[in-house]
Amino acid sequence: MLINQFLLLGAVLFCLGVYGVIARRNAVMVLMSIELILNAVNINLLAFALMNGTSDGHAFALMIIAIAAAEVGVGLAMVLLVYRNRRSIALDELSEMKG
Amino acid sequence: MVAQNIFFGIIATIMVVAAFRVVSVRNVVHAALWLVLVMSGAAALYILLAAEFVGVTQILVYVGAVMVLLLFGTMLTRAQIGAEKDLNHRSWALGIPVAGMLFLAMAVALIGGFEDDQLPENLDRVTVQQISDDLFSPYLVPFMALSFVLVATVIGAIVLARRD
Numbered sequence: 001m002l003i004n005q006f007l008l009l010g011a012v013l014f015c016l017g018v019y020g021v022i023a024r025r026n027a028v029m030v031l032m033s034i035e036l037i038l039n040a041v042n043i044n045l046l047a048f049a050l051m052n053g054t055s056d057g058h059a060f061a062l063m064i065i066a067i068a069a070a071e072v073g074v075g076l077a078m079v080l081l082v083y084r085n086r087r088s089i090a091l092d093e094l095s096e097m098k099g
Numbered sequence: 100m101v102a103q104n105i106f107f108g109i110i111a112t113i114m115v116v117a118a119f120r121v122v123s124v125r126n127v128v129h130a131a132l133w134l135v136l137v138m139s140g141a142a143a144l145y146i147l148l149a150a151e152f153v154g155v156t157q158i159l160v161y162v163g164a165v166m167v168l169l170l171f172g173t174m175l176t177r178a179q180i181g182a183e184k185d186l187n188h189r190s191w192a193l194g195i196p197v198a199g200m201l202f203l204a205m206a207v208a209l210i211g212g213f214e215d216d217q218l219p220e221n222l223d224r225v226t227v228q229q230i231s232d233d234l235f236s237p238y239l240v241p242f243m244a245l246s247f248v249l250v251a252t253v254i255g256a257i258v259l260a261r262r263d
Contacts, residue, residue, distance in 0.1 A: 001103055001218045006148070007209045009111045013118050013137070015202040020122035022194035023187050028127055028172050032134050035165065036118055039141045042157075046148045050218050055225040059233040061145075061153045065160050066245055070252035072165050076172040077259035083176040084262075092188060 006047035013040035027079045027089040031072060038068045100220060106147060114140035125182045127173045131166065138162050148218075152227045 013036055020033025042061045049057025083089050117136035124130045138161040145154035177183075234242050 001100065001107060002213075003216045003218050004209055004213050005104075005107055005111070006144070007213065008206060009114065009144075011202055011205040011209065012115055014205070015198040016115075016118045016122050018201060019194040019198035022197055023122065023191035025188045025191075026127060026183075026186050028169060028176065029122075029130060029186060031172070032121055032130055032169060035134065035161070035169075036121060036137065039137065039161075042153075043141060043144055046145055046150045046153060047218070049150065049225065050148050051216070053219065053223060055229040055233050058150055058153055058225055058230045059238050061150070062156060062230070062234070063238075063241060063245055065153075065156055066249065069160050069165055070249055072168050073252050073256045074259070076168055077256040079172055080175060080260050089176050090185070 003047055003051050006043055010040040010043040010047075013037075013043070025090050025092060027082065027091055028076075030091065031075050031079070034075075035068060035072070038064055103147060107144070110140050110143050110147070114144075125184075125186055127177065127183070127186070128170070131169050131173060134169070135162055135166055138166070149224055152230055 017033045017036035017040065020036065021030055024030050024033060042064055045057040045061045045064070049055065049061075079089055082094065086093070114137050117133045117140065120133040121130050121137065124133060138157065142154040142157040142162070145151075145157060
């Protein structure tokens with residue numbers, strides 16, 4: 001297996017995630033796109049761990065998984081709060097801070 | 100090694116199609132279900148990369164917990180089930196050149212940087228014992244910080260989502 005197979009797959013997933021963050025208007029969909037990005041990074045880390053024959057990449061990947069879980073938890077709590085106050089989770093309607 | 104490449108091709112195709120559906124589909128619940136496919140494909144790739152422990156953790160945490168959270172979030176924040184019209188921004192097309200140029204830059208860097216580097220074939224497996232040795236000696240401080248972050252997250256989520 002070439003290492004570039006995995007790295008390019010990671011790049012494709014990363015870019016799809018970036019596109020989702022930019023294009024989506026629904027806050028939950030943006031959170032899903034962020035999960036795509038984090039997964040792409042994990043694939044890269046594990047490919048490099050195999051290439052170098054060390055276990056450091058595994059430790060990093062586990063930490064990223066934990067951080068991603070925490071991020072989704074707080075993110076959804078915030079989305080719920082916004083929904084409760086405004087009856088909508090469209091991101092472009094949250095414009096009170098616009099000068 | 101041919102078998103591994105065939106499996107990689109199948110998994111990678113499924114993942115790319117599913118990821119594309121996640122960012123293009125018009126129904127939030129369907130997007131979440133496509134995301135399950137991406138996560139499971141990633142877990143399969145981790146096992147292909149000889150990282151069984153991370154693969155199992157991926158299934159437990161992502162497909163199990165994160166997906167349920169996302170579906171909960173979807174169910175709690177919207178009344179209508181089914182396709183939605185304005186899931187995208189009005190200027191959603193801006194995302195295409197940004198993502199395309201980002202991919203172009205990364206592809207040029209990767210192909211120029213790693214060319215035909217092979218992954219080692221007869222590998223020493225990374226055992227779970229090694230991972231735990233890593234986490235509990237050189238990475239002990241980040242690990243503790245991570246546990247602190249998780250505690251803060253739990254408290255923060257409760258404080259944010261609580262009804263007064």
